């Protein structure tokens with residue numbers, strides 16, 4: 001790279017950083033707006049509406065409703081290669097309404113959904129970061145395409161496998177995912193598990209449970225027997241496999257033997273083949289349960305995702321920007337709050353993140369899943385973890401929501417947006433970098449053939465969470481942020 005080229009990159013980055021600084025309060029308002037929307041997967045109408053309107057205003061071409069998801073979107077700016085995609089999620093969790101800024105369990109609306117994994121911050125990082133990068137592209141006349149994906153329903157692992165299946169990543173050269181963390185970091189290697197999630201619905205025949213029980217075909221019995229079959233099978237599962245379930249319908253009243261009962265299972269494993277194999281075994285067990293109870297079983301796959309892997313070349317680009325940008329400067333009261341929360345949540349009390357970890361060898365694969373797994377086998381993918389959560393606090397716990405609209409989240413989100421914008425500028429100005437990333441990706445994938453786990457004809461489960469959200473939204477609406485973020 002010539003000295004002038006590197007000065008140009010430096011100038012673009014400096015301008016992007018000052019744009020983000022200038023808009024710190026708009027970024028915080030965006031993140032807080034989504035926090036109070038607290039929308040469950042596939043019902044993120046307010047969240048996606050706000051995000052897409054901001055992208056519209058920033059000059060992106062926005063396509064709403066991609067792959068049949070009303071709350072999914074793609075926003076594009078620029079033309080030609082490299083095509084750099086950014087994607088993230090913005091859904092909340094059921095029964096996790098939590099007041100931000102208090103170190104105790106205290107719901108905003110008791111029983112209502114709420115963010116407890118910081119996907120509100122993910123959305124703000126993505127939107128602010130891509131707007132900053134787009135401005136830098138326009139100002140410096142950079143070639144290439146910025147492609148922004150809004151991915152609904154991550155908590156149920158729903159949308160991105162559909163986007164990949166439907167060809168939205170066919171022309172993408174590299175992709176970045178942003179996700180909240182307790183630290184500012186990136187890793188490479190296999191990070192998450194593959195998963196297949198499916199509803200098993202048994203169909204039988206009702207009868208009076210006391211007068212003519214012999215006339216019934218009991219669907220709930222089949223659910224129970226499938227459970228017993230899975231329990232026996234656990235002994236023979238490979239040690240790192242997971243299977244967990246909830247019974248979503250088990251009948252209505254004890255005196256009517258249920259003709260319909262549904263159990264929702266998630267099967268996980270370290271590889272796509274492992275998750276697929278476990279799902280197939282679960283399906284055989286369901287057939288056995290149906291046979292024993294004279295019922296029939298129908299299986300509906302809800303989601304099916306590959307394990308997440310991240311690319312070494314991209315991790316190196318991100319790490320350089322992490323080290324250049326650094327952690328936020330935390331105040332005394334912020335660190336004190338973090339310690340109170342860590343104590344209240346019963347985790348190790350270490351305060352807020354103070355150090356940036358070096359990028360060492362491949363990371364250890366962990367057992368959660370994320371539906372960006374499919375993206376990560378289709379194109380090289382990097383992941384930016386940004387420090388908008390208190391370290392050591394587990395997600396899906398009230399503590400995971402307790403800092404999400406606080407100054408800790410605002411500072412961590414701003415830093416995340418800076419790392420994203422800077423990494424995008426590097427990728428858009430470095431064709432050699434992109435070529436190297438593609439090369440390392442090919443070596444990492446080896447001879448693994450990506451084949452979607454998602455059935456080819458599968459349609460998005462659009463009713464997911466609808467009733468819950470319709471029930472809670474009116475009470476939650478009273479807490480919405482009154483101002484609208486504006487980027488200047």
Ligand SMILES: [Zn+2]
Nearest residue numbers: 117119154179
């Ligand atoms: Zn998440």
